[in-house]
Amino acid sequence: MSLTPVHLQFIAIGGLWTIGLSAIAFIGGSIIGFALALARISPSPLVRRLAAGYIQIVQGTPLLVTLFLFYFGLAVIGLDRLPAIVAAGFGLVVYSSAFLAEIWRGCLESVPKTQWEAAECLALTRWQRMTRVILPQAMRIATAPTVGFLVQIVKNTSLASVVGFVELAQAGKLVNNTIFEPFTVFIVVAAFYFVICYPLSAWSRSLERKLNVGRR
Amino acid sequence: MSAVVSLSNVHKSFGAVQVLRGVSFEVGPGEVVAVIGASGSGKSTALRCINALETVDSGEITVCGHKVHDPALDRRALRRDVGIVFQSYNLFPHLTVAQNIMLAPTCVKDMGKAEARKLAESVLARVGLSEKADNYPEQLSGGQQQRVAIARSLAMQPKLMLFDEVTSALDPQLTGEVLRVMEDLARGGMSMILVTHEMAFARKVASKVIFMHQGKVWETGPGAMLDDPQTQELREFLHNGL
Ligand SMILES: Nc1ncnc2c1ncn2[C@@H]1O[C@H](COP(=O)(O)OP(=O)(O)OP(=O)(O)O)[C@@H](O)[C@H]1O
Ligand SMILES: [Mg+2]
Numbered sequence: 001m002s003l004t005p006v007h008l009q010f011i012a013i014g015g016l017w018t019i020g021l022s023a024i025a026f027i028g029g030s031i032i033g034f035a036l037a038l039a040r041i042s043p044s045p046l047v048r049r050l051a052a053g054y055i056q057i058v059q060g061t062p063l064l065v066t067l068f069l070f071y072f073g074l075a076v077i078g079l080d081r082l083p084a085i086v087a088a089g090f091g092l093v094v095y096s097s098a099f100l101a102e103i104w105r106g107c108l109e110s111v112p113k114t115q116w117e118a119a120e121c122l123a124l125t126r127w128q129r130m131t132r133v134i135l136p137q138a139m140r141i142a143t144a145p146t147v148g149f150l151v152q153i154v155k156n157t158s159l160a161s162v163v164g165f166v167e168l169a170q171a172g173k174l175v176n177n178t179i180f181e182p183f184t185v186f187i188v189v190a191a192f193y194f195v196i197c198y199p200l201s202a203w204s205r206s207l208e209r210k211l212n213v214g215r216r
Numbered sequence: 217m218s219a220v221v222s223l224s225n226v227h228k229s230f231g232a233v234q235v236l237r238g239v240s241f242e243v244g245p246g247e248v249v250a251v252i253g254a255s256g257s258g259k260s261t262a263l264r265c266i267n268a269l270e271t272v273d274s275g276e277i278t279v280c281g282h283k284v285h286d287p288a289l290d291r292r293a294l295r296r297d298v299g300i301v302f303q304s305y306n307l308f309p310h311l312t313v314a315q316n317i318m319l320a321p322t323c324v325k326d327m328g329k330a331e332a333r334k335l336a337e338s339v340l341a342r343v344g345l346s347e348k349a350d351n352y353p354e355q356l357s358g359g360q361q362q363r364v365a366i367a368r369s370l371a372m373q374p375k376l377m378l379f380d381e382v383t384s385a386l387d388p389q390l391t392g393e394v395l396r397v398m399e400d401l402a403r404g405g406m407s408m409i410l411v412t413h414e415m416a417f418a419r420k421v422a423s424k425v426i427f428m429h430q431g432k433v434w435e436t437g438p439g440a441m442l443d444d445p446q447t448q449e450l451r452e453f454l455h456n457g458l
Contacts, residue, residue: 114302114304114306115308117302117306118306118307119308120291121299122319122320122369122372123292124319124320125292137308137310140310
């Protein structure tokens with residue numbers, strides 16, 4: 001048996017699910033990650049420690065294990081009839097929130113302290129200092145590493161297959177189970193990943209270049 | 217009239233290092249006080265305490281009626297009355313010159329955009345930079361950036377201006393243009409404290425010179441004091457150039 005258009009279509013749909021799951025992970029992870037990044041530089045030590053604890057636990061757990069925990073954990077609390085994308089989505093959102101939080105905390109902290117101080121001396125509130133002075137500068141620094149991490153998210157969605165979610169990698173595996181042409185099939189799968197990831201890394205690189213030029 | 221600034225027996229340590237060891241002085245309305253002293257003598261720390269960027273360990277600081285040593289101090293109210301300019305300008309690099317100046321009046325005083333823009337233009341005219349309103353800070357020379365920083369403070373119409381070695385990062389040529397702006401301010405009756413290494417400027421503009429040594433006000437007097445130092449330490453300080 002060989003690869004037919006039907007197989008290709010099946011893999012392509014897997015690719016769309018990969019994009020969808022990546023989008024969920026990125027959007028959800030951004031919202032929670034942003035709040036966590038702010039919490040990490042909060043004036044309150046308790047808030048800082050809580051955020052740091054969450055990030056450490058998530059970063060210290062393999063994504064595979066996080067996904068299993070959500071899959072079986074949701075079943076334990078009686079939500080076992082939920083589609084696989086829910087467990088996969090939750091797991092990936094939690095995973096990306098922790099990493100994005102750390103990336104963004106670094107960006108926020110790389111804005112010189114003197115900028116905070118200058119804004120403080122102009123009688124701006126803490127919120128105004130953050131939104132009008134610090135964030136706009138941190139966002140410029142954050143763009144390139146954030147897009148870079150987006151590529152990681154896309155690739156890591158392949159782990160969602162362990163909870164039965166049929167994304168790109170799992171679609172390839174299923175096709176291979178029927179035609180037993182692993183090399184051909186996974187070359188095609190790899191090509192799909194490349195088509196999704198390449199524009200992102202190219203974008204990230206060009207952003208980085210632009211930023212460096214602006215610095216000079 | 218009562219003093220704009222008064223420090224009374226102020227102590228401040230960083231860990232085991234005693235930086236201010238009983239500092240007292242006053243600044244009257246319209247007075248220009250120059251603070252001089254060797255590196256590490258606590259000049260910057262004293263300025264930062266006056267603006268509540270550092271909290272004092274003991275002693276009292278009153279600035280424009282605000283009790284700065286009081287833990288219940290309303291910092292934002294204090295900062296509306298006090299402008300500060302640093303050696304490193306600290307302009308906001310993502311904003312144009314005009315936006316740098318308009319930020320605080322629009323955020324803090326709820327001024328409208330158009331009114332704030334007019335205000336920005338008028339303070340820029342005062343520092344001689346009207347044509348730079350729409351440039352970004354990185355497009356300006358050091359001296360121009362420092363004048364923008366002064367204009368940004370002036371836009372808040374402070375009752376007191378603090379300057380911490382604002383010309384130390386500039387070459388002599390650019391120093392003059394910044395000093396001229398400060399002199400104009402002094403003539404206009406602004407109360408100010410300036411930490412400076414420019415002895416000639418201190419002698420000319422200051423109504424009072426404070427020589428700090430080892431965390432204390434060691435010697436104080438009118439500008440002429442620099443020509444006739446009373447203490448051995450000031451004599452040595454003046455003799456060694458800086
Ligand atoms: N945040 C801080 N933490 C620890 N030590 C500090 C801090 N700020 C200042 N110091 C120390 O306090 C002392 C006085 O510093 P300060 O900056 O007030 O001196 P200065 O008179 O302004 O000197 P310079 O002319 O070099 O600016 C120095 O020994 C400095 O190392
Ligand atoms: Mg200093």
